[in-house]
Amino acid sequence: MQDAEMIVCHCQNISDTEIDAAIDWMRASDPQALITPGKIYRALGKAADCGGCMPLFLDTMRKNGNLEIPMQLRSLRGGATKEPEPCKATPKSLNTSTILSVTS
Numbered sequence: 001m002q003d004a005e006m007i008v009c010h011c012q013n014i015s016d017t018e019i020d021a022a023i024d025w026m027r028a029s030d031p032q033a034l035i036t037p038g039k040i041y042r043a044l045g046k047a048a049d050c051g052g053c054m055p056l057f058l059d060t061m062r063k064n065g066n067l068e069i070p071m072q073l074r075s076l077r078g079g080a081t082k083e084p085e086p087c088k089a090t091p092k093s094l095n096t097s098t099i100l101s102v103t104s
Helices: 016-029 037-043 054-062 077-081 096-103
Strands: 007-009
Touching: 007 054, 016 037, 016 054, 037 054
Parallel strands: none
Antiparallel strands: none
16 A cells, blocks of 8 residues: 655645655765755755745655765764864955945
């Protein structure tokens, strides 16, 4: 007996079957991809609306065997307690005259 399709996101009419298909497609096209709800919405050609579905959306994602985190990213969790390094793309000090000239 096949399970009935369940609507997970009512705003965008996304079913559990569509979420699974998107995850499977993304994993097949890029085995190293980090799959997020936003990427699933984009893969389905839709965008999140109210966010009320997010707990069920995440539960549905977690049930898919292809959601597994790529091996090279698994070690990143252990380093979460380390003090973050400053972003090299951010200037150490901002010159307010530069900001004013850019925004004017």
